[in-house]
Amino acid sequence: MSKIDIDHLQTWVGKSEHQDDLITSFPANALAATLDRDETYKAGDPLPPLWHWLHFLPIHKLKDSGYDGHAALGGFLPPVPLPRRMWAGSRLTFHAPMRIGAALSKRSTVQNVAHKSGRSGDLVFVTVIHEVFDAKTLCTQEEQDIVYRAWPDPNTPSPSPILAPARSDFSRKIEPDPVLLFRYSALTFNGHRIHYDQPFCTGTEGYEGLVVHGPLLATLMLDLLRREYPKAAVTDFEFRALSPVFDTQDFSVHGTFAQDGKVKLWITRDDGALAMQGTAKIKDVT
Numbered sequence: 001m002s003k004i005d006i007d008h009l010q011t012w013v014g015k016s017e018h019q020d021d022l023i024t025s026f027p028a029n030a031l032a033a034t035l036d037r038d039e040t041y042k043a044g045d046p047l048p049p050l051w052h053w054l055h056f057l058p059i060h061k062l063k064d065s066g067y068d069g070h071a072a073l074g075g076f077l078p079p080v081p082l083p084r085r086m087w088a089g090s091r092l093t094f095h096a097p098m099r100i101g102a103a104l105s106k107r108s109t110v111q112n113v114a115h116k117s118g119r120s121g122d123l124v125f126v127t128v129i130h131e132v133f134d135a136k137t138l139c140t141q142e143e144q145d146i147v148y149r150a151w152p153d154p155n156t157p158s159p160s161p162i163l164a165p166a167r168s169d170f171s172r173k174i175e176p177d178p179v180l181l182f183r184y185s186a187l188t189f190n191g192h193r194i195h196y197d198q199p200f201c202t203g204t205e206g207y208e209g210l211v212v213h214g215p216l217l218a219t220l221m222l223d224l225l226r227r228e229y230p231k232a233a234v235t236d237f238e239f240r241a242l243s244p245v246f247d248t249q250d251f252s253v254h255g256t257f258a259q260d261g262k263v264k265l266w267i268t269r270d271d272g273a274l275a276m277q278g279t280a281k282i283k284d285v286t
Contacts, residue, residue, distance in 0.1 A: 004081065004122055006115040012078035012126075016109045019056045023047065025100050027054035027187055034183045035223055043101035048226060049234045050219045052098050052132060052140065056106040057189040068200075069191035078113055080124045082148035084205070085192075087214040088125070089240035092142045098132060104139065107131045111143070119159065121150035152206065161243045161273035164266060168254035170228045174220060176212050176247045184216045209248035214241045217276045221265040224253045225280055232282040239278030245269055 028041040028051055041047075060071040070085065098104060112127040130142040152158075181195045193200045194211040201207045218239045225232060245251050249270035256264050261283060267276040 004115050004124065006113070006124075009078040009080060009115075009124065010113045012110045013113055014110065015076060016107060017076045019058075019106045019108075020103065021055045021106070022103050023052075023055055023098060023100050027051075028100060030183070030187055031219075034180065034187070035220075037223075041100055043099075045100050046097035047100065049092075049094055049222050049237060050215070052104075053215055053219070054187050055104070056132070059189065065191060068205075069193040069197075076108070076110070077126060077128075077146070078110070080126070080148040082122060082124060082150050084149040084151070086147050086149070086241065088145040088147040089214075089238070090142050090144045090218070091236075091238040092140060093236050094140050094234060096134065096137050096139045098134065098139045102134055105133050107133070121153065123150075124148040161269075161271075163272050164268035164274040165254070165256070167256070168266075169256040170224065171252050171254040172220075172224050172227070173250060173252045175250050176210075176245070178210060178247060181210055181212060181216075181247060184213055188213075188215070207244065207246065209246035212245040212247065212251075214276070217241070217245060217267050218278065220253050221255070221267065221276070221278055222280060224255055225263060225265065225282070228255065229282070231284060233284050234280050234282055236281040237278060239265075239276055241276050243269065243273045243275045245275045251275065 025041045025043065028047060031051060031054060032039055032041070058071065064071060109129045110126065111129050114125045116123045116125065126146045128144045128146065130144060132139045178196065185195045190213065194205055194207060195213055196210065198210055201210050221239065222234060222237065245267065251270060252268045254266050254268060258264050261281055263280045263282060265278045265280060266274060269275050
């Protein structure tokens with residue numbers, strides 16, 4: 001494993017990239033079908049919150065893929081010399097609708113790169129700011145946290161997971177399977193092999209099974225909120241991943257009301273562990 005040269009990695013701070021995309025209806029309709037929703041989308045309809053993650057997708061040639069299916073190190077993100085990469089969480093504000101048929105633009109900027117040492121070894125955190133515009137109107141702003149980790153030490157005991165809350169106001173059980181994970185990988189052009197290559201996932205990476213995508217879990221949390229309160233408009237949403245979820249066991253999505261128009265949302269694994277937690281701020285609930 002290469003030594004972490006944090007000074008070199010921090011030279012990526014301030015690096016930006018721009019992308020343009022025409023928001024077509026197919027990705028939204030395909031995700032609706034994947035989530036077993038009945039609606040269809042047409043030109044002029046607003047995207048549900050987080051569904052813009054199906055757009056502005058980074059594309060790299062197959063020959064430029066790394067061993068794990070990600071793009072090889074370097075480019076827009078810093079070349080962190082750690083093998084495991086995870087979307088650790090995000091903080092989003094939804095300012096204006098992103099509508100199907102619109103030509104939108106996205107500006108991404110590396111905000112911070114930090115090196116820490118934990119029980120599992122070296123950790124590098126990269127924070128990226130994403131802003132989506134419709135012409136000059138800011139539609140959404142997101143702070144995304146990406147964490148890079150070393151291989152786990154087999155001699156170090158795994159930390160005990162945090163237990164999920166025992167009660168919620170509403171919930172939904174999810175039975176993950178490889179088809180769900182494959183569809184979401186395809187819709188987001190995500191080549192990371194931990195989501196679809198079971199021998200790689202268990203043999204090379206040492207996971208229990210296929211890993212359910214962090215953004216898919218976040219999408220399922222807001223999907224639960226939409227199912228319970230379809231008239232609620234989400235203005236802000238933040239989430240943090242705490243424990244991995246695998247296709248080998250069911251999990252459930254939960255929500256409960258807090259104060260000031262906020263809803264607490266979380267993912268509970270079948271063993272009772274808290275896998276992801278988040279908070280949505282809503283308005284116009286009828």
